[in-house]
Amino acid sequence: MSTIGVLALQGDVREHAAAVERIGATPSRVRRLAELEAVDALIIPGGESTTIDKLLRAFELFEPLRDRIHAGMPVMGSCAGMIMLATDIVGAIDGQRSLAAIPMTVRRNAFGRQVDSSEVELAWIPDGSTMHATFIRAPWVESCDPSVEILATATGPDGAAHPVAVRHGNAIATSFHPEIAEPGAVHDDRVHRLLLDLV
Template sequence: MPEHDAAAPVRAATSPVRGVSGGVARPTVGILALQGGVAEHAAMLETLGARVVPVRTEGALTESSLDGLVLPGGESSTVDRLLRRFQLRDPLVEMLAEGLPVLGTCAGMILLAEQIVDPAPGQQSLAVVPISVQRNAFGPQADSATEMLETTLGPVNAAFIRAPAVVSAGDGVAVVARRGTDVAGDGPIVGVATDQAVALSFHPELTGDVTFHHEFLDRL
């Protein structure tokens, strides 16, 4: 994913983030900060009222009382290698297995997938969401594009940069966005959700569209 000089402008939330108790909450959200678009996610989440914790160590992951976790875009095979190098993979797998809510964008979707149909040599996923994904499904970085999607949450301004696509989805997976058609159509699947996870092929954080981040915080 290319570097960006500054975070995209963030649209203001239309209502306060609400916790499971029904009252206004300030959830603590970790962002895996080994590589990729960390700053844009952090700015968006803080604007929506969350406390953000960059996760680069096992301690930040396990000792920060996280209510949720974001896996940002970047290079999925590089993030996979860094997770193992910094001894984060095993504790992350354990926390996700215990049900930690998670939002993944672009490379984050690939990390969450149960299967990568075209992995880089030695690449592994975290196997959280029962989907199969194809990396770089829409072409190289030169084919990057920003477009409006019709999603289950309404129109979303999305940036596609070497984006993956969902090839197949298993039980318990809801399709929340397709590219080129509405959700009821037959376009490539670019957004899915389960009770625990939201996985998006695209980057709403780069366009300043808070729709899915707001919905994710509402889950916490």
């Protein structure tokens, strides 16, 4: 059985761990190097990208995580996790670093502040189905390399469609929170399953 880690420094750790269990893998909370080395894949949950960056450095995980991702470990980032996986960040604070796993530029808080959080129905491009998505202070993909596969787009406050779910090699990123479902609704775990497929 595959072990999928959830970076447990900030964010929806419990919700992602529950999703990992639902897809038939073993979840593992990752805070230390030994825990990172023991997983087959990793999820970087939402939260605050600048805080995640600082905590990764404080826990001496930034370089080991970056090296494992670039060596091919499957990784998934949601919301702030998407920002952490980008090569370039619009609206970054001074000194903010990313793991540069996907050749794309993302814009922090592109969909607005916390009060602008929303739930929308997206078209899931790989099979044409719909997906319910929750956006909370979400980024979007400003631009990306042609090698990046766009899995879903959403209309921003500017009226334009922007990529909000992408895949590139061993990395998957979403602007929204795939670990969250409407109260009483069945969880949609297809993004987590994509990660498991990479394992």
